[in-house]
Amino acid sequence: MRPRRGLAILLGPPMLWLVVVYLGALAVIFATAFWTTDPFTNLVVRTFTLENFRELLTPTYLGIIGRTLLIAVLVTVLCMVVAIPFAFFMARVAPRRLRGLLLAAVLVPLWASYLVKAYAWRTMLQPDGVIDSTFGATPGFGLAAVVLTLTYLWLPYMVLPVYAAFERLPESHLEASADLGGRPWTTFRRVVLPALLPAVAAGSVFTFSLSLGDYIAVQIVGGKLQVLGTAVLQNITLDLPFAAALGTASVVIMVLYLLAVRRTGALDNL
Amino acid sequence: MAAETASGTPAIRLNGLRKEFAGTPPVVAVHDVDLDVRAGEFFSMLGPSGSGKTTVLRMIAGFEEPTSGRIELAGEDVTGRQPYERDVNTVFQDYALFPHMSVAENVEYGLLVTKVGRAERRSRVAEALEQVRLGDHGSRRPSQLSGGQRQRVALARALVNRPTVLLLDEPLGALDLKLREQMQVELKGIQRDVGITFLFVTHDQEEALTLSDRIAVFDAGRIEQVGTAHEVYESPASAFVAGFVGTSNLLTGDAARAVIRRDGSFAIRPEKVAVMAVGSPADTGMMSADGTLEEVVYGGPVTRYVVALDAGGRLTALEQNAGTRPDVAALRRGERVALRWRADHVIDVPGPPAPERSPLGASPQQSPTTT
Missing domain, CATH: 2.40.50.100 (RNA polymerase II/Efflux pump adaptor protein, barrel-sandwich hybrid domain)
Incomplete structure (x- = not known):
């Protein structure tokens, strides 16, 4: 009896937080998505309707959802492409001192304000900015700029788990592969990559979900680009139920993504 | 049997093998070692930790590059070659089994990456698993096996490639005493069956005496004595050997x-x-x-x-x-x-x-x- 009470005291507050504040908010969003607004007063009317979801399936909003997905996928893939070799160098090649410096280089930007970093990219991307004067061209403000900026912003979330996975990978596994006749590329593909998969999956959950929900960087470097986040923002004061429907869409996408990641088995060994 | 093959080319010939590790001054781990291991022999390198025996093994496998000297495998100079270009296989101290592969996939790995055909792969994997008495464990994951079973998978994975020389780096070190004694008997039996040259690294003098045809006793990067268990025990060549092998x-x-x-x-x-x-x-x-x-x-x-x-x-x-x-x-x-x-x-x-x-x-x- 006593240990049970102890456990209840220990777990009670966090469970209360999780259920009431966290899941509760989600439930409210989900419920609101089925309501509507009074066209004159803009007040929420609590009558059940599927109208919000019907509007989601119009070409305009399907386009926005598709564009948001594309950004999230591109950002995630770019983060992987940059993070895997970088983390490999950090964990396996760099001498101890350099490793510390590189780790700091990855971590320090996390302390800087998100807004400052996004505006820094705006400055770099604008015509006559650093990128323009260095490379003679700039992607300008739009989808490419958003992908670049978000890749920069979320990169640490991919580098850190992959770095940890490289650190955990025993040297003897690489030696065993070479010993059994595996050339470097074979070793990478058959031994290293499978060992990295859980870490890459974990990192991708961050990069994907953060990209999916972002609306600030999009406003700063995206020009007129519309994504799920900006659409929510535009509707939140005038049509809260429709904003909730848009929010539900991103939650559904994220749940589907997590299920897909789980199917690869990557989360089993996390 | 060892006497017959003794006249032929040695399975391993080390010539002035030296290894220095960077530092000021450089640390000499292996001092100009000369050694011949005969084909088909169960040969042990015995010595305390830090005596250079594992470094010698790693240089033969190709994991460490010698500072100077020559390594020959069956008469062929392999000194500068990569591990995957040498006809040796290693049983690692920590077994180094791939955790994301099943037992059978682990054993199959060497055959797969050297492009052996599917049918032959299957039969050789089955044979190797049978040899270590794990015939019905092929579909398990390494994490589902006991220490002794993992040890045998590591052995099967190395043997399935039929190397000229099998290198064993303190393979029984992580097992408890009873299991270790049992594995010693099995190891000796398997070596007799397959007839492959075993080069065995250990710090356990009793293990070396029990298993080996011949023993090289290492101290501080040098070989103090090479001989049969009988020779090393009954007529040690130095005070160190007398003290390290036996009381x-x-x-x-x-x-x-x-x-x-x-x-x-x-x-x-x-x-x-x-x-x-x-x-x-x-x-x-x-x-x-x-x-x-x-x-x-x-x-x-x-x-x-x-x-x-x-x-x-x-x-x-x-x-x-x-x-x-x-x-x-x-x-x-x-x-x-x-x-x-x-x-x-x-x-x-x-x-x-x-x-x-x-x-x-x-x-x-x-x-x-x-x-």
Whole structure:
């Protein structure tokens, strides 16, 4: 009896937080998505309707959802492409001192304000900015700029788990592969990559979900680009139920993504 | 069998093999080692940790590049080659099984990456798993196996490629005593069956003596002696070998002069020393010394007596408890005893004794202080 009470005291507050504040908010969003607004007063009317979801399936909003997905996928893939070799160098090649410096280089930007970093990219991307004067061209403000900026912003979330996975990978596994006749590329593909998969999956959950929900960087470097986040923002004061429907869409996408990641088995060994 | 193949090309030939690790000054891990391992031999490299035996093994596998010297495998110079270009396979100390592959996939790996056909792969994997008595464990994951089973998977994975030489890096080190003894027997049997040259690294002198056709005893990056178990134990080439292989019973200086009546360093194996009552007559050809019992350690089948000699120095005697009767009191500490041993059991150990090394060199059961 006593240990049970102890456990209840220990777990009670966090469970209360999780259920009431966290899941509760989600439930409210989900419920609101089925309501509507009074066209004159803009007040929420609590009558059940599927109208919000019907509007989601119009070409305009399907386009926005598709564009948001594309950004999230591109950002995630770019983060992987940059993070895997970088983390490999950090964990396996760099001498101890350099490793510390590189780790700091990855971590320090996390302390800087998100807004400052996004505006820094705006400055770099604008015509006559650093990128323009260095490379003679700039992607300008739009989808490419958003992908670049978000890749920069979320990169640490991919580098850190992959770095940890490289650190955990025993040297003897690489030696065993070479010993059994595996050339470097074979070793990478058959031994290293499978060992990295859980870490890459974990990192991708961050990069994907953060990209999916972002609306600030999009406003700063995206020009007129519309994504799920900006659409929510535009509707939140005038049509809260429709904003909730848009929010539900991103939650559904994220749940589907997590299920897909789980199917690869990557989360089993996390 | 070893004698027949001895005339042929050695499976491994090391020529002036040297390894220095960076540092100021550089650390010399292996000092110009020369060694021939015959084809089909079970050969052990025995030595304390840090003696260079594992570094030699890793250079043969290709994981470390020698600073200078030559490595030949079956007559072929492989010194500069990558691990995947050498016809050797390794059983790692931590087994290094791939956790994301099943047991069968682990064993199949070497065949898969060297592009052996599917049908042959399947039959050779089955055969290798059968050989280590894991025929029905192929679909398990390494994490679902016990330590001894993982050890056998590692062995099967290395053997399935039929290498010229199998390298074993303290493969039994992580197993408990009972399992280790059982695996020693299996290992010897498998080696006899497949006929592949085994190069075995160990710090356990008993393991080396039990398993090996020949042994190289390493100390501080050099080979102190190469010989059969019998040679290494009965006629150690140096004080270090005498101390590391078996218990050192070293008599030096004044004590040696008084007891052996010659100058030099001498070793006598404890089991060759008999404990008797003071004044009991000595036969011809026997040597004797009187002393006081310092320690009596009863160990079941044997009892160990440590005797402080009147002439100085200390000798250990190991006696079988074959004649011990439950109702007869054993000898006690402080009692006066006479030690007797045959003169021809005295081993001349050349070179200066290395007393500072003896605690390191003592075998595990002799030094309970090591933690």
